Amino acid sequence: MLLLYRELLTDFELIVDSYEQPRQRPKDNKEQQEYFSGKKKRHTLKSQVVSLPNAKDIVDIVVGAKGRTSDISLFRNQPQRFSSRQSFKGDKGDRGGKNISTPHKKPRKRELTPEQKAENKAFSKERILVEHLIRLIKIFRIASERFRLATSVYEQIILTVCGLVRLRIGSLILPI
Numbered sequence: 001m002l003l004l005y006r007e008l009l010t011d012f013e014l015i016v017d018s019y020e021q022p023r024q025r026p027k028d029n030k031e032q033q034e035y036f037s038g039k040k041k042r043h044t045l046k047s048q049v050v051s052l053p054n055a056k057d058i059v060d061i062v063v064g065a066k067g068r069t070s071d072i073s074l075f076r077n078q079p080q081r082f083s084s085r086q087s088f089k090g091d092k093g094d095r096g097g098k099n100i101s102t103p104h105k106k107p108r109k110r111e112l113t114p115e116q117k118a119e120n121k122a123f124s125k126e127r128i129l130v131e132h133l134i135r136l137i138k139i140f141r142i143a144s145e146r147f148r149l150a151t152s153v154y155e156q157i158i159l160t161v162c163g164l165v166r167l168r169i170g171s172l173i174l175p176i
Contacts, residue, residue: 037067
């Protein structure tokens with residue numbers, strides 16, 4: 001069943017994006033360093049969402065990585081979940097990953113050509129849908145505000161929220 005599902009997914013170019021959620025500052029100094037995000041300038045938990053094109057469903061989610069983990073590291077640690085032929089669309093933070101396409105980056109001391117700008121715009125129009133999916137997750141206060149519970153229950157809570165989001169967008173059908 002799982003192999004069939006993986007093969008069906010190879011027909012789509014999945015969209016990947018990450019988000020960070022603040023958490024309470026750990027008491028232990030070593031733990032503080034692990035959870036401190038230089039980007040957000042606070043202690044965070046990072047999650048990565050993989051969705052179908054047009055945001056029809058959440059295919060996979062990596063939950064509760066430490067704040068200093070980069071987006072590409074999260075992406076590289078999950079390939080065993082997908083077929084080796086699976087293709088992805090990511091943002092500039094995912095540059096260098098296998099089977100992932102990213103927008104053109106501005107060359108040093110030069111500008112992008114008008115064709116590259118047009119390609120980036122078209123790329124963004126397709127990728128913005130995963131941002132909308134993340135917004136649906138963050139509608140729930142427990143997934144958007146500072147996480148005050150034990151980090152051991154974080155994954156369970158976010159997966160429950162993702163299940164509710166899937167139910168809301170109509171991709172999860174419950175038997176009656």
